[in-house]
Amino acid sequence: MKITSKIAHRGRWKTCAASAAVATSMLALAACGGTGSSDPAAATSVLKIVNEADIGTFDPALNGNTEGHRLDYLTYGYLTKFPDGTPELAQALKPTDGNKSWTVTLRPGLKFSDGSPLTSKDVVASFERLLKPPTNTGEVVENIASVTAPDPNTVLFKLRQPDVAFAKSLAINSAAIFPAANVSSGSFFKTPPISAGPYVIDKGDLASGSYTLTQNPNYWGKAASVKEIDFTTVNDGGTRLAQLESGQVNYAKSIPASQLKGLPSNLHINKVAFPGSMIQLLLNDGPGSSSVTTDPKIRQAINLAVDREQIAKVALSGYMAPLYGIPWADPSKQADAFSRDTTKAKQLLQGTACANGCTIKLLNIADFNWQLPPVSQVVQQNLKDIGINVELVNQPSATIGKVTPSDDWDGMVGDTGSALMTDSSVARLSLTSFQWWTEPANDLPMFPELASLEAKLASAPAKKAAAVRGQIDTEFAKELPWIPLTNLYFLDVSSVPASVVESPIGWRLNLK
Amino acid sequence: MATLQPIVSSRAIRVPRAALYRVIAAPILKALVVTALVAVITFILGKLVLGDPGRAVLGTAASQQSVDAFNANLGLDDPFPVQFAHYFGGLLHGDLGTSYAYPGTPVWSLVWPALQVSASVAILTVIVSVLLSIPLGVLAAQRKRGVVDYLVRGASLVALSIPWAFAGLVLIIVVAVKAEVLPAGGWGTGPMSNLRFLVLPVGTLTINLCPVFVRAVRERAAVVLDEPHVEAALARGVPKVWVVINHVVPNCIGPLLTLIGSNFGALLGGAAIVDVVFGLPGLGKALTSAAATSDLPVMQAVALLAGIFVTLANVFAEIAQRLLDPRLR
Numbered sequence: 001m002k003i004t005s006k007i008a009h010r011g012r013w014k015t016c017a018a019s020a021a022v023a024t025s026m027l028a029l030a031a032c033g034g035t036g037s038s039d040p041a042a043a044t045s046v047l048k049i050v051n052e053a054d055i056g057t058f059d060p061a062l063n064g065n066t067e068g069h070r071l072d073y074l075t076y077g078y079l080t081k082f083p084d085g086t087p088e089l090a091q092a093l094k095p096t097d098g099n100k101s102w103t104v105t106l107r108p109g110l111k112f113s114d115g116s117p118l119t120s121k122d123v124v125a126s127f128e129r130l131l132k133p134p135t136n137t138g139e140v141v142e143n144i145a146s147v148t149a150p151d152p153n154t155v156l157f158k159l160r161q162p163d164v165a166f167a168k169s170l171a172i173n174s175a176a177i178f179p180a181a182n183v184s185s186g187s188f189f190k191t192p193p194i195s196a197g198p199y200v201i202d203k204g205d206l207a208s209g210s211y212t213l214t215q216n217p218n219y220w221g222k223a224a225s226v227k228e229i230d231f232t233t234v235n236d237g238g239t240r241l242a243q244l245e246s247g248q249v250n251y252a253k254s255i256p257a258s259q260l261k262g263l264p265s266n267l268h269i270n271k272v273a274f275p276g277s278m279i280q281l282l283l284n285d286g287p288g289s290s291s292v293t294t295d296p297k298i299r300q301a302i303n304l305a306v307d308r309e310q311i312a313k314v315a316l317s318g319y320m321a322p323l324y325g326i327p328w329a330d331p332s333k334q335a336d337a338f339s340r341d342t343t344k345a346k347q348l349l350q351g352t353a354c355a356n357g358c359t360i361k362l363l364n365i366a367d368f369n370w371q372l373p374p375v376s377q378v379v380q381q382n383l384k385d386i387g388i389n390v391e392l393v394n395q396p397s398a399t400i401g402k403v404t405p406s407d408d409w410d411g412m413v414g415d416t417g418s419a420l421m422t423d424s425s426v427a428r429l430s431l432t433s434f435q436w437w438t439e440p441a442n443d444l445p446m447f448p449e450l451a452s453l454e455a456k457l458a459s460a461p462a463k464k465a466a467a468v469r470g471q472i473d474t475e476f477a478k479e480l481p482w483i484p485l486t487n488l489y490f491l492d493v494s495s496v497p498a499s500v501v502e503s504p505i506g507w508r509l510n511l512k
Numbered sequence: 513m514a515t516l517q518p519i520v521s522s523r524a525i526r527v528p529r530a531a532l533y534r535v536i537a538a539p540i541l542k543a544l545v546v547t548a549l550v551a552v553i554t555f556i557l558g559k560l561v562l563g564d565p566g567r568a569v570l571g572t573a574a575s576q577q578s579v580d581a582f583n584a585n586l587g588l589d590d591p592f593p594v595q596f597a598h599y600f601g602g603l604l605h606g607d608l609g610t611s612y613a614y615p616g617t618p619v620w621s622l623v624w625p626a627l628q629v630s631a632s633v634a635i636l637t638v639i640v641s642v643l644l645s646i647p648l649g650v651l652a653a654q655r656k657r658g659v660v661d662y663l664v665r666g667a668s669l670v671a672l673s674i675p676w677a678f679a680g681l682v683l684i685i686v687v688a689v690k691a692e693v694l695p696a697g698g699w700g701t702g703p704m705s706n707l708r709f710l711v712l713p714v715g716t717l718t719i720n721l722c723p724v725f726v727r728a729v730r731e732r733a734a735v736v737l738d739e740p741h742v743e744a745a746l747a748r749g750v751p752k753v754w755v756v757i758n759h760v761v762p763n764c765i766g767p768l769l770t771l772i773g774s775n776f777g778a779l780l781g782g783a784a785i786v787d788v789v790f791g792l793p794g795l796g797k798a799l800t801s802a803a804a805t806s807d808l809p810v811m812q813a814v815a816l817l818a819g820i821f822v823t824l825a826n827v828f829a830e831i832a833q834r835l836l837d838p839r840l841r
Contacts, residue, residue, distance in 0.1 A: 050698070050791075054801050056569060056613040062582075063569075133581040142575060190616060206614060207622045208699060208793035232698045234791025235800060242684045242696035243791075249698075367804075397804075401564050 048249040054209040059189035061174040069507030076176030077196025085168035099162035111218040120149035125180035209233025224511040256370035257317035270492040270503040281483035304345035315374035320486040337477040357387035360410035368397040535834040539827040550819030565612040565806040609809035630794035637717040649729025668723030680716040680789040697791035713786040773829025
């Protein structure tokens with residue numbers, strides 16, 4: 001019996017020892033592989049970015065997401081810089097004919113990344129391609145009547161309507177310059193295209209969302225300190241943050257605010273501002289709607305009942321600021337017309353369909369941006385204070401266009417990002433933001449005065465623009481096609497010092 | 513005396529040719545019908561829930577004219593029957609169509625790499641689960657109602673109750689963030705580097721799948737261990753390990769095959785979740801990305817391939833079972 005017991009014990013010991021050895025070997029093996037370097041010097045030369053979504057195409061005229069736009073600005077050449085419109089490939093821009101013609105002079109000796117010369121012929125071919133839909137360019141490019149090349153270094157743009165901020169318009173992500181010989185070829189964008197940005201796509205696999213950028217040896221400007229950028233894609237925000245915390249990557253795109261509590265001290269938040277962007281309460285007040293929100297008094301009451309401070313602080317963890325009107329680049333001081341006043345809101349409801357309380361149906365879009373669901377919940381709480389019961393109905397973003405043409409909804413919290421940063425484009429996009437969510441409806445036919453003012457602003461010289469903006473603000477506060485709530489930021493998190501990567505502005509990563 | 517014979521032994525399996533056709537042909541025919549139905553249903557469902565691909569791909573700034581042109585280029589303004597005929601005509605020629613979100617890119621070139629990733633995850637999970645469940649299940653059966661049995665069953669119950677996503681996040685925090693021994697997510701650049709990225713996803717799925725197998729093995733092993741032929745073998749002095757390998761384990765394969773077939777659907781569902789949690793470029797990620805951009809051809813292809821995958825798993829399980837167990841022929 002003793003012998004048996006000893007053997008049994010030895011067997012168990014052997015099993016335990018073997019298990020421990022296997023476990024140790026596995027850990028050692030895994031550890032040998034490493035998960036990334038936390039060496040600041042390495043982080044400076046190689047930027048490892050984890051994206052949130054895949055890029056559908058290398059074609060800047062067809063990619064519609066932030067990831068795609070960021071790649072565009074890193075790898076393609078533009079006449080002017082996003083977002084301020086200062087010259088890049090262009091050396092100078094000169095408006096004539098009351099801002100209806102713009103002459104662009106190119107920098108001398110420009111080259112594409114493959115070393116071939118970049119001339120005005122390439123600029124013309126690149127823009128002519130954009131003039132044929134489908135593209136993601138919107139009205140920016142549609143305003144171009146013609147583009148010609150009087151000589152190899154000069155490009156002449158003729159516009160349909162005057163555009164005082166055309167230099168900024170040229171910085172839209174789709175307005176990248178490609179070689180004339182290839183740009184119209186159907187296969188040009190199947191592989192990483194040749195252009196003239198600071199980086200080139202060395203290797204890439206769009207389907208898996210992994211690609212590597214290296215510096216463009218023929219870039220006209222100063223090379224950034226980051227020599228290589230590696231992109232990967234992970235949909236889940238928690239995993240992106242975990243990758244960052246473990247040193248696997250050093251830059252994570254768009255992390256929800258709720259996951260940023262207790263962020264390690266070696267990580268910092270890069271707030272990504274999108275010019276003219278906002279979180280708003282869209283209302284079903286378009287043409288043909290029979291929703292109670294078509295009543296301007298009810299819209300005004302809702303406007304006074306929402307607590308923007310609470311939304312900014314509680315729902316959005318203090319990362320966004322209350323918005324009191326149209327999100328101009330230089331916000332107007334309209335807080336009085338938009339500050340919370342439930343007493344006045346209740347007075348406004350007298351004599352309306354909501355005088356004795358009512359229920360409105362708010363579409364809750366939970367799968368679009370993390371900001372929207374918590375804001376919807378605070379709006380629901382706020383409106384209860386004036387007797388408006390809010391029924392939140394979950395609605396997938398992909399099929400929102402199927403619901404909104406009907407009357408089976410009254411509102412939704414949405415967000416709108418601006419493609420450009422001029423006052424007229426902000427006004428246009430703001431006033432037609434309804435279209436993105438509810439196409440093909442458009443708010444403007446319901447608000448002709450606002451539509452006419454928006455058109456006036458687009459052609460107003462700088463001196464008169466401020467006055468027109470004021471008129472729009474006044475008319476907007478009266479009509480309230482939608483209710484502004486807060487501005488919109490996305491929160492990137494990084495372990496790379498600001499001396500290497502500053503907070504991005506919209507789609508452009510600021511690499512030093 | 514017949515009861516003394518094991519139902520399945522490790523000896524070579526001999527099946528008459530006519531029976532072999534019956535064993536193989538029937539499940540394959542059923543699989544073809546199911547696959548055709550899956551294709552029809554995914555097409556109809558996709559059309560019902562599809563948003564606006566043009567708007568989803570081109571973004572907020574695009575004009576309605578551009579969005580309409582984009583959709584027209586894809587034939588989305590064609591009548592439903594035309595689109596249906598076009599889709600099925602393509603399928604019959606092995607053409608899954610062209611992606612909406614990746615203009616000009618054949619769907620197959622997007623889905624094939626994703627299928628490889630998901631298949632790797634699913635197959636590795638099954639292998640690891642089988643390898644773990646057989647010794648654990650047999651051990652628990654041998655120590656029936658003992659401490660080891662209670663421990664194995666208790667651990668299985670706990671593991672079964674953990675949601676996939678939660679298990680994945682815990683593994684990420686413990687193994688990747690705290691211990692820093694494996695990557696938290698993403699995908700490598702070659703087969704060897706990919707293996708490191710597969711450890712946590714496979715571990716996550718194994719946490720849920722292995723207990724199912726363990727319980728099945730335990731139940732079957734407990735029955736077989738009480739069989740007279742096993743008792744007789746032990747009484748003849750055949751070593752217990754030999755008895756287990758030759759008589760108990762082969763008898764547990766049948767229930768395991770059934771479970772593998774019936775759990776493949778759930779496993780693919782789980783793989784979709786781990787794709788999102790771990791950022792794997794598998795079918796789950798392809799499906800979620802396609803849903804976000806209203807990329808119907810990719811959604812249809814993923815659903816179709818998943819359906820085929822599950823059907824094939826069931827077919828193989830059924831055929832293998834019939835080959836192994838003459839009573840099922």
